[in-house]
């Protein structure tokens with residue numbers, strides 16, 4: 001982490017909320033579901049589909065997690081009624097995983113069930129390492145109950161990921177492959193950017209060659225180029241893979257990928273917890289802290 005980014009992260013509590021908001025605005029659709037619907041429709045016009053996520057994680061009260069559940073439920077209805085080219089992404093800790101695992105499972109299960117009735121897909125985001133095994137367990141349970149409209153995320157920085165993939169390959173899984181955003185110990189995670197990239201490339205091949213559906217979630221040119229080259233050299237069905245990016249990030253590259261004829265899905269976040277979410281992300285990924293500095297000096 002650069003000294004400057006480190007400094008910004010340490011002084012975050014003193015950064016005016018308006019500055020954090022101006023950074024967050026680019027990455028978050030808005031406070032309400034209507035904002036997410038609007039952004040999803042705009043993305044559709046650009047040739048991209050979306051995955052809608054309600055801001056919120058690490059919820060510690062049942063009341064709050066039921067509120068999150070209700071909001072995600074409304075997202076499913078909105079996707080269906082507006083005929084959006086979108087699905088739902090959820091974080092298990094927002095649905096009460098930390099309060100009681102079975103309560104968390106019942107909440108995600110009912111969302112997946114409702115989504116299944118509406119013909120909508122649900123992806124469970126992958127959070128930090130205390131939740132990796134339980135998220136995979138929930139995925140297996142849901143699939144064993146016959147739900148095919150649910151997917152998982154694998155983080156290339158985790159040393160265990162190859163083994164995790166092998167353990168679910170027989171399910172013909174839908175996997176979003178990303179680098180991983182949380183700070184993890186070197187005992188369990190690759191730390192060097194090249195190690196993470198090499199593992200990403202290896203896992204991408206493992207997934208595609210074994211028939212999994214892969215969602216290539218990265219803004220890293222080297223990984224995007226590698227993935228394009230790999231799929232072009234092979235004859236995978238185009239439905240087997242798509243690219244995914246975060247809202248507001250690398251829009252130039254996003255448009256280029258769409259124009260090349262590849263599927264592209266954008267992660268669309270909405271909700272009122274933009275302050276908590278943004279400061280957590282800034283602390284986790286200090287590279288992004290540079291954007292705070294930029295926002296302090298560059299207006300408009």
Ligand SMILES: Cc1cc2nc3c(=O)[nH]c(=O)nc-3n(C[C@H](O)[C@H](O)[C@H](O)COP(=O)(O)OP(=O)(O)OC[C@H]3O[C@@H](n4cnc5c(N)ncnc54)[C@H](O)[C@@H]3O)c2cc1C
Pocket residue numbers: 124125126127153155176178179180181182217218219220221244245246249250266267288
């Ligand atoms: C659709 C999607 C879903 C994700 N889901 C999860 C998940 O479930 N669990 C999880 O741990 N992680 C998730 N991530 C985050 C992911 O793990 C990475 O932390 C993040 O995508 C940055 O890694 P990168 O591959 O883009 O490479 P990087 O090397 O970090 O980024 C490459 C370049 O992209 C730009 N960039 C990247 N991120 C940002 C940003 N936030 N703001 C501005 N510019 C940026 C920068 O120019 C950077 O140099 C997801 C990412 C995406 C795109």
